[in-house]
Amino acid sequence: MTTRADTAPARRVPRPRADALRNRERIVTAAREMFVEFGPQVPYDEVARRAGVGNATLYRNFPERPDLVREVVLSIMARVTEVAERAAEEEDDTFAALRRFTHAAVEERIGALCPMLDGAFDKDHPDLIAERDRLEEVVQALVGRAQRAGRLRLDVGVGDLMVAVSQLTRPLPGTVSGAHFDQFVHRHLQLFLDGLEAPARSELPGTAVTLEDLRRDSCPS
Missing domain, CATH: 1.10.357.10 (Tetracycline Repressor, domain 2)
Structure with a gap:
C-alpha cells in the first residue's frame, strides 16, 4: 500500500544565493587578513567593516567566533x-x-x-x-x-x-x-x-x- 509520505516529492534544500556566497567569501577574506595582522580576537564589527557587510550578515554566517x-x-x-x-x-x-x-x-x-x-x-x-x-x-x-x-x-x-x-x-x-x-x-x-x-x-x-x-x-x- 502506497502512503502519502511515499508519493510526496522530496523537499529541495535551497541553494545559497550568489550574493550570499559573495558576502561569505568577503567575510572570510577580511577575517583572514585581520587575523593574520592582529590575531583571532579582533572585534567582530571590525571584520564586518572591512568586509563591507553589516554585523547581522556576519553573525548570520558565523554565529560564534570559533565558526569564523x-x-x-x-x-x-x-x-x-x-x-x-x-x-x-x-x-x-x-x-x-x-x-x-x-x-x-x-x-x-x-x-x-x-x-x-x-x-x-x-x-x-x-x-x-x-x-x-x-x-x-x-x-x-x-x-x-x-x-x-x-x-x-x-x-x-x-x-x-x-x-x-x-x-x-x-x-x-x-x-x-x-x-x-x-x-x-x-x-x-x-x-x-x-x-x-x-x-x-x-x-x-x-x-x-x-x-x-x-x-x-x-x-x-
Missing part, C-alpha cells in the same frame, strides 16, 4: 595546498617546486595558524582533519620528489620545512612589518632553502622533524 576562525584556518590551508599542487605540476626541477611552494606559503602567512589554534578551538573538526591531511599529502610529495631526485638533503623532513615557514611568518614584537617585513622574510627564507639543497654541507644535530612531531608538540613557538 575554523573557516579562516580552512581557507589558509586550502590556499597553501593549491600553491603546492601548482608548483608540483608546473616546475620540472623538483627543488624549484619546493622553493616556489615555500615562498608562496610565506605569502599566505601560514604561521598565523598557530595563534588561531590556541585555546578551546576544536582541532579535531572533520573538515580541518580532511584539509590538513590534503595539505600534508601534497607537501610530503614535494619533499619526497626532491629527495628522490637528489636535490634535497635526506636528513630533513617536512616538519623542518614547516617549522621554518611558521617561524618566519611570525614577526618579533617591535620589528618591521608590511612590505619591508616581507623582504626580510623572503631573504631569510632563501638562506634557509639554500641550506636544504643536496649535497649537504654539514651534519645536522638530532633527527628529521616529521609532521607527527609537530602535531605532538603543537605549533612551534
Whole structure:
C-alpha cells in the first residue's frame, strides 16, 4: 500500500544565493587578513567593516567566533595546498617546486595558524582533519620528489620545512612589518632553502622533524 509520505516529492534544500556566497567569501577574506595582522580576537564589527557587510550578515554566517576562525584556518590551508599542487605540476626541477611552494606559503602567512589554534578551538573538526591531511599529502610529495631526485638533503623532513615557514611568518614584537617585513622574510627564507639543497654541507644535530612531531608538540613557538 502506497502512503502519502511515499508519493510526496522530496523537499529541495535551497541553494545559497550568489550574493550570499559573495558576502561569505568577503567575510572570510577580511577575517583572514585581520587575523593574520592582529590575531583571532579582533572585534567582530571590525571584520564586518572591512568586509563591507553589516554585523547581522556576519553573525548570520558565523554565529560564534570559533565558526569564523575554523573557516579562516580552512581557507589558509586550502590556499597553501593549491600553491603546492601548482608548483608540483608546473616546475620540472623538483627543488624549484619546493622553493616556489615555500615562498608562496610565506605569502599566505601560514604561521598565523598557530595563534588561531590556541585555546578551546576544536582541532579535531572533520573538515580541518580532511584539509590538513590534503595539505600534508601534497607537501610530503614535494619533499619526497626532491629527495628522490637528489636535490634535497635526506636528513630533513617536512616538519623542518614547516617549522621554518611558521617561524618566519611570525614577526618579533617591535620589528618591521608590511612590505619591508616581507623582504626580510623572503631573504631569510632563501638562506634557509639554500641550506636544504643536496649535497649537504654539514651534519645536522638530532633527527628529521616529521609532521607527527609537530602535531605532538603543537605549533612551534
